Amino acid sequence: MGRNILAFGRRAISGKFGRVMCAGDISINNGDIKSLYSAGDVDIADSRIKKLRCAGDVTAINSVFEDFKGAGYVYLKGMSKADVVVAVGELEAEFLECNILRNFSKNKKTKINGLSKVIEWKGDFKAKTFENLCSFVLSCKYDFENIISSNLLTCQDELTCENLYSFDTIEAETINAENVFIVPRVNSKVDSVLGSTIRISRTFKPDQRFRSILKTVNYRSFKSNDEIMSLTSIEGDTINIEATNAELVSGMDVIIGDLCIIERVEYSNAIRISEKAIVNEVVKI
Amino acid sequence: MLISKKDLLVETGISYGQLYRWKRMGLIPDSWFIKQSTFTGQETFFPKTKILKRIRAIQELRDKYTLEELAKILSPEVAERNFTTDDLAIIEEIQQGLIPAFVKGFGKNTFTYIEVLFLIAISELKQEEGLSIDDVVGLVKGIKDYCNEIKSTGYVFVLFDRENNYYATIYQEQAEVFFDSRMTIVKQIRINEISSRMKLKYRKSFNFRFDDEVEDINDNSFEFSY
Numbered sequence: 001m002g003r004n005i006l007a008f009g010r011r012a013i014s015g016k017f018g019r020v021m022c023a024g025d026i027s028i029n030n031g032d033i034k035s036l037y038s039a040g041d042v043d044i045a046d047s048r049i050k051k052l053r054c055a056g057d058v059t060a061i062n063s064v065f066e067d068f069k070g071a072g073y074v075y076l077k078g079m080s081k082a083d084v085v086v087a088v089g090e091l092e093a094e095f096l097e098c099n100i101l102r103n104f105s106k107n108k109k110t111k112i113n114g115l116s117k118v119i120e121w122k123g124d125f126k127a128k129t130f131e132n133l134c135s136f137v138l139s140c141k142y143d144f145e146n147i148i149s150s151n152l153l154t155c156q157d158e159l160t161c162e163n164l165y166s167f168d169t170i171e172a173e174t175i176n177a178e179n180v181f182i183v184p185r186v187n188s189k190v191d192s193v194l195g196s197t198i199r200i201s202r203t204f205k206p207d208q209r210f211r212s213i214l215k216t217v218n219y220r221s222f223k224s225n226d227e228i229m230s231l232t233s234i235e236g237d238t239i240n241i242e243a244t245n246a247e248l249v250s251g252m253d254v255i256i257g258d259l260c261i262i263e264r265v266e267y268s269n270a271i272r273i274s275e276k277a278i279v280n281e282v283v284k285i
Numbered sequence: 286m287l288i289s290k291k292d293l294l295v296e297t298g299i300s301y302g303q304l305y306r307w308k309r310m311g312l313i314p315d316s317w318f319i320k321q322s323t324f325t326g327q328e329t330f331f332p333k334t335k336i337l338k339r340i341r342a343i344q345e346l347r348d349k350y351t352l353e354e355l356a357k358i359l360s361p362e363v364a365e366r367n368f369t370t371d372d373l374a375i376i377e378e379i380q381q382g383l384i385p386a387f388v389k390g391f392g393k394n395t396f397t398y399i400e401v402l403f404l405i406a407i408s409e410l411k412q413e414e415g416l417s418i419d420d421v422v423g424l425v426k427g428i429k430d431y432c433n434e435i436k437s438t439g440y441v442f443v444l445f446d447r448e449n450n451y452y453a454t455i456y457q458e459q460a461e462v463f464f465d466s467r468m469t470i471v472k473q474i475r476i477n478e479i480s481s482r483m484k485l486k487y488r489k490s491f492n493f494r495f496d497d498e499v500e501d502i503n504d505n506s507f508e509f510s511y
Contacts, residue, residue: 030466046470062470079441079473081461095475124478160309176305196302232327237302247326250291251301264326266291285291 002032010040025056041072076123084216085127093123100214101125101144104133104151118152129214130161146213147177163213167204167222179209180236184229184243191232198236198251200229200244228259242274250285287319287330288337297340311356312343367395376487378405378479386418390425399476400432402483403455406442406474414444414471420451428453438480444471 002016012027013020018034020026025040031047038053044060051067052058058070062078069086076093085091086102103119120137130142132149139156146163147153149170159172163179170182171189180198182188193200205221226243233248234241241249242257249256250266260277266285273279288296294304307313317339319330339359346355370388373379373396379387387404388394396404407424410416416424424444435455443454445468456462458477464470 062473079475095478124475158315176309178302178306194301194305194308196300196306235301235305237300285295 002034086216087121090119091121091123093121093125095124095126097126099128100131100216101127101129102131102133102216103136118154131215131217133217146215148213148215148217148219150217150219163209165204165210165219167219167224181210182229183224184227185224186227186229188229188231190229193231193234193236195236197238198234198241199239200234200241201257202226202243226259228261286333287321288333290329290331293331293336293340297337297344299340299344307340307343307352310352312352312359313339366398368398368401370394373401373404376401376405376483378482379408380411383408383411383418383421386421387425390422391429397432398480399435399438400429402438402476402479403428403432403442405479405483406476409474410444410472416451424451424453428455431455438477440476442474442476444474445469446471 002018004019005017007022009024014029014031016032020033020036022038026038027043028047029045033049035051036049039055041056042054042058044063046062048064052065054070057072058074060076060080063080065082067084068082071088073089074087074091076096078094080093080096082098084100085098088105118135118137121140124141126143129146130144132153133151135152137154144161147161148165150167152169155172158174158176160176164177166182169185169187174192175190176194178196180193180195182200183204184200203223228243228245230245234246235250237252239249239251240255241260243259245261247263249262252269254265254267254271256262256265256273256277256279258274258276262279264281265279266283268285317331317336320327321330343355370384373384407421411421439458440455441458445452447468
């Protein structure tokens with residue numbers, strides 16, 4: 001293991017280090033660092049950093065991280081790789097590939113001065129899991145296997161991933177995912193939900209699939225208020241919905257639960273409709 | 286002629302889940318999903334010949350290839366389109382003065398789509414890093430034999446500087462690569478990114494499209510079957 005550094009003022013380092021703690025700005029070139037804590041800005045090039053905590057801005061070029069947490073403006077140039085990236089502020093990346101990407105602090109009391117209320121990242125992101133913990137506009141280029149959203153998530157076009165869990169308001173023209181779980185919110189604006197398994201439910205209990213997803217936050221079971229979500233159509237193989245107002249629900253195995261108001265339901269295999277639901281037309285296809 | 290989504294599912298035996306999975310993965314272009322008003326509300330229709338051909342192709346090939354591989358096979362980058370030096374002149378990202386160097390380096394005057402993407406990468410590097418013509422010819426000679434092996438755009442082009450000599454490495458995006466620390470990485474360029482830019486910018490100039498998109502492109506007739 002390399003030596004430790006405690007630095008005040010501006011420093012420039014290169015080579016192998018253990019723990020680096022810096023009160024001012026620091027510049028790292030070709031570094032291999034076990035942990036880096038910085039109160040100022042950090043410039044990194046062609047380096048490998050295991051753990052990074054930075055209160056200032058970070059600019060990194062072609063670097064690899066394991067555990068990255070930045071509170072200021074983060075700019076990743078070239079190809080960047082990481083295990084976990086948490087950006088509690090603005091993030092811009094030419095190409096970032098990581099396992100978990102999160103956009104805010106787990107602590108709901110966290111407040112960042114000068115940060116706009118809605119965050120929007122720029123660049124190209126690839127992650128196994130994207131955790132949305134603050135009001136966020138997903139307008140960047142992305143390839144996320146799983147999306148877990150527990151705050152407002154807005155996507156101008158089609159929101160696509162393998163597994164989507166939305167616990168708060170969601171806005172997207174279309175949601176297209178293999179497995180969709182949505183907690184109905186009255187302010188959600190979604191036109192169509194498409195996929196294999198679609199569930200809209202006021203109660204959430206982590207199932208095996210959810211438990212197997214890589215994540216940094218502990219999402220517990222909960223029951224939401226009696227909000228009703230409106231959308232135009234839901235199309236999937238297995239559909240199980242409640243508290244939903246829709247024009248069309250079409251699937252193979254369909255369950256229309258409590259508080260649903262559906263204009264037309266189409267099914268090809270099996271259907272079950274709650275007594276507390278209103279369905280205008282049921283068609284077997 | 287168009288086919289409704291419901292008729293398509295019945296005729297091909299696929300489920301909603303499969304249809305939307307293939308859409309997500311780019312196996313079925315977004316533009317083939319055409320929303321039309323009907324008496325039951327809004328419905329989605331597809332160009333019949335193209336979608337049936339595409340789904341049959343996916344059903345036949347999915348046992349041999351993964352869906353990711355299929356997406357690449359069915360996308361235009363592997364289409365056997367050759368670009369002439371006149372075509373290269375249309376591409377703004379390629380410096381005109383470098384075309385003779387590319388011809389010299391490759392030893393030919395027609396290029397595959399993949400080769401064109403590497404030429405754009407080298408051209409950008411020449412501009413940004415001030416590479417000489419000899420450097421460009423050297424790089425082209427160094428990579429030309431590998432271009433035939435590359436069948437998709439999911440690669441990264443890396444430029445090294447070693448004692449003022451430039452060398453290139455090409456690796457697959459998913460691969461974890463450890464470079465010799467004595468080499469200076471000048472730049473890493475994602476070929477996929479260049480490809481996306483190319484497809485968007487030169488879609489009309491080069492008619493980039495899926496290989497079976499040619500048919501019934503102007504066919505707007507409708508067929509309703511209820």
